[in-house]
Amino acid sequence: MLETARVTSLILEVPPAWPGHRAGQHVDVRLTAEDGYQAQRSYSIASAPEDERLMLTVERLEDGEVSPYLVSELRPGDELELRGPIGGFFVWEESFGGPLVLIGGGAGVVPLRSMLRHWAAGPREVPARLLYSSRSLxxxxxxxxxxxxxxxDELADVRLALTREWPEEYTGHTGRIDPSLLAEVAGEPEARPLIYVCGPNGFVESASAWLVELGHAAERIRTERFGPTGT
Ligand SMILES: Cc1cc2nc3c(=O)[nH]c(=O)nc-3n(C[C@H](O)[C@H](O)[C@H](O)COP(=O)(O)OP(=O)(O)OC[C@H]3O[C@@H](n4cnc5c(N)ncnc54)[C@H](O)[C@@H]3O)c2cc1C
Structure with missing residues (x-):
């Protein structure tokens, strides 16, 4: 399923022994070539635990080894070797409370989407806010x-930060995320929001450092780094 020009979601049928997953976890996908060469990469689970089908969302990196195959070569019915679900720290469950604050850059929105869907499917006792930085709409x-x-949903607050291009009528944030935008989205540190930051390395490092400078406790900030470059 095409999400954007470079991003595709894969809907997977898992074996009956699949244990289910927690929102925020990932799987390792291993590809094996005919000559036995193997390549393995991690992909976050985009679906919520309560969704019927397991979904991964992959961004195609032009010079990449694995992502171009998953986005452009894989066909319906093909089998994939998966290991997982993996990860016990970058997860959110209703019992963890909140406010739930999700900060994503690029494909870093994938595990946050799982958390947001999980939140939306539950009793929604805490508000949820997502700040999502992308190059363009x-x-x-x-x-x-x-x-x-x-x-x-009045308990959900979704904000975009568009870094490169935006339509004339767009009224949201333009440019990279910055401390004042983070302060708005994360709210008062005294409310002790539970904050999840995911995206390219530079994005995660800047956002989490600013959140700490804004007074948020480091132990309330959970991060997941996807790769080497910035958005
Ligand atoms: C826990 C975890 C979860 C992840 N979840 C997702 C996900 O849900 N969706 C998704 O699309 N990706 C996700 N990633 C990134 C993914 O694992 C791969 O790194 C990515 O698909 C690139 O693999 P590749 O084989 O195509 O590129 P490679 O052959 O590994 O690299 C090709 C080039 O791209 C650079 N590069 C590598 N990774 C990235 C990156 N993430 N961003 C920008 N440049 C990069 C490399 O330095 C190199 O120059 C996740 C990573 C981790 C650690």
């Missing part, structure tokens, strides 16, 4: 779903 993954949630 056309590169916003899950755009309809996220903006639909923002429009229909």
């Amino acid at each position: 056309t590169e916003v993954i899950y755009r309809e779903e996220l903006l639909g949630l923002e429009a229909s």
